[in-house]
Amino acid sequence: MTDQGDRMAGRNSAPLPTYRKDAVTRKLCAHVYLDDTFARDMDVELTGDRLTALGLPLGVNLVALARHARVAARRVRARDRTLSxxxxxxxxxxxxxxxxxxxxxxxxxxxxxxxxxxxxxxxxATHHDLAVSWREAQRVFQEAARPEEQAPAVERDVEDRLRALARANVLPYTASAGHHDPFVGHGEKVKDVVWHPIDVSQPADDPAHPGRKLTVRPFDAVDLHTFVAREMENISGLEGLRARNRLYVSGDHVPYLVGELLDSRVDRPRPQISPDLVRTGLIKPGAGTRTYLSLERISDGGRVVVSVHMRARLHPPSLSWEFMIFVIPPPAARFYTVTTLPTQGFDRFRMLLSGTNSIWWRCLTGSWARSARRASQERDRARALRRARRDITRRNTLHDHGATDSIRERVSDPEQMLFSDSADAQDYLQRLQGGILIATERFLKDHHVDSASFDSTKQIINSNPTYNFNGIVQGNAFGHQNVVQNTPGQPGGGGGQPGPGGQWAQGKGTP
Structure with missing residues (x-):
């Protein structure tokens, strides 16, 4: 290495501001103190009784969110009791x-x-509640302590389930999603592609003995998935890449897996299942059950989530890869409200006073209605669960236990996609494409498979590697011309939601 290279390698760079790794989690945890409806919804969804599966966390610490949602929801109920x-x-x-x-x-x-x-x-009472909500939101967002440590724990079994969900190897999806794709909660679908089949039956030449052929080492789809999952982070250079084989199950097929995926037919699905079933879903998929290798890359601060779901289709003598590519945009603008609140001085006093004056009468006169509405919603939810469980046990109905979306997808908004976010997503996808090609080539060579057919397919794939980004990733991906491609008419639900209302500019809205 040259002296100049030595100097560059040992250079001490001045630090620049960076996103916290848990920035999105902090924004959501802070927002439960500023939005009463969001706090209640998160408390019910994460800690309440249910029959359906939860969507994957995808970069959100659900334990921290559940803890703060519980604190905020209890504070709101206490405030409304006082106001009543x-x-x-x-x-x-x-x-x-x-x-x-x-x-x-x-x-x-x-x-x-x-x-x-x-x-x-x-x-x-309204002024005090507003001041406390601002203080708690800013504390969660600004303090160095992890959000999970800033609120008391909820029930232990709830937290155990949420932690296990971060390592889920199975995801039940609502049956209606089966018409499009099983990847509920993963954001906007960019593309789905099936590679042109590769001939994997021909042995490679023996480099030590010209004119001779090596013996093809037997392999199956599980071996290929395992190799790609293990090597992709190093090959792609994407530090922190999450690779996991996951069984995707149609929600109305979950009852057939009692004892494996369900403790009982009237319970919620487990977030983890036997690895043997995950492998079986790859080699011999059942009705509404298939295993995919999910590669997930979360950008700095969790702003953008890029996921590639791939499945090896090995039917000797040919091999092809099936891909589906998704992007979740950054959170909507209303989740940045905490960053606009003044922290001290006259501006804070003025905005608190203005916010209180704008909402206190509605808070006071609507307290009875809000309390009654919450009680009614809780009764309706409990009644619906009892009815569903009664239908399962008495009428032997097949309940759809599948998840419909994820919290991370629901809070996202394509309008918040910045140029740097699009550039990062493009880089991730190109690295993943190159990494998958390299990993597949290495695997085939390790198993003494002639690479001529693969080289031909690789040339087709690499002939148009450019991506077109327009807010959300769009355009050709992982394929070109002779590669079979399927593009749905409508993209998956991206969770785009309207921006914050005027009531959030100066004070906290009421449900």
Missing amino acids: LLFLALWAGLALLAAGLAVDPLLGWIGAAIGFAALVGGWW
């Missing part, structure tokens, strides 16, 4: 005031005092 009592006191004061006008002026004065105290109390 104050609203009742306000009505009592008005009744006494009316009685005082008709009967005794003293009663009127007492009623006026009670009503005034109720109004002041309602304003103060």
Whole structure:
């Protein structure tokens, strides 16, 4: 190496600001304190009783989110109980005031005092709640401690399930998704491709004995998947690449796997299943059950999630790869609200005062309705679960246990895709394409397979490697011309949602 190279290798670079690895998790955990509806939805979805599977975390710490959602949901219920009592006191004061006008002026004065105290109390309770929500949101987002450590734990079995979900080797998907693809919650589909078949029956030449052929070493699809999963991170250069063989099961087929995927027919699916079943789903897929090798790369801070789901189709004498490529954009703009809140000084006081004045009357007068609506929703949910379980046990119905989406997909918005996000996603996809080609070639050579057929297919694939990015990754990927391609008419649900309403600019909205 030259002296210049030595200097460059040992150069001490000045540090630049970087995204926290858990930036998206922090934004979601902070947002539960700023959005009452989001807090309740996350609390119910992550910790409540259910029959259906949860979508994959995809870069979100679900344990941390569940903990903060529980804290925020309980605070909201406590606030509404206080406001309900104050609203009742306000009505009592008005009744006494009316009685005082008709009967005794003293009663009127007492009623006026009670009503005034109720109004002041309602304003103060709303102001205090808003200040606490801002403080908690900013604490979660700014403190060095991990979000998981900033809130008390929820039930142990709940946290165990959520942690196991991060290592899931099985994902039940809702049966309706089977018309498109089984990868619910993975974002926008960029492309699905099936390579032109490769002849893997011809032995390679023996380099030590010209004119002779080597003996092809037997292999199956499990061997190929295992090799690619093990080598892809080093080959692609994508540090932190997640590679896992995962069984995707149609939700209405889950009841046939009682004892393997379900503890009982009236329970939720497990996030992990026997590895033998995962391997079987690759070699001999069943009805609505197939195993894919999922490669997932999460960009800095978790802003963008790129996933490639691939399946080796080995039918001697030929081999082909099936690919599906997905991208999840960054979170929607409303999840950045915490970054716009002032932290101190007159601006914070002014915005808290303005926010309180804009929502306190609605918070006070709507407290009874909100409490009643939450109770009604809880009863409806419990009733629906009892009805579903009764139908399963008494009518022997096949319940669809599949997940419909993921939280990470649901909070995303293509409008937040920056140029750098698109460039990163393009780089990931190109590295993955090159890595898969190299890994496949190495595997075939290790098994003494003649590479002539593979070289021909590789030339076709590499003839048009460019990607076209327009907000979300689009265009040709992993194929060209003679490679069989399937492009659906409609992309998968990307979870795009509207931006924040005006109420979030200065204060916290109410459900």
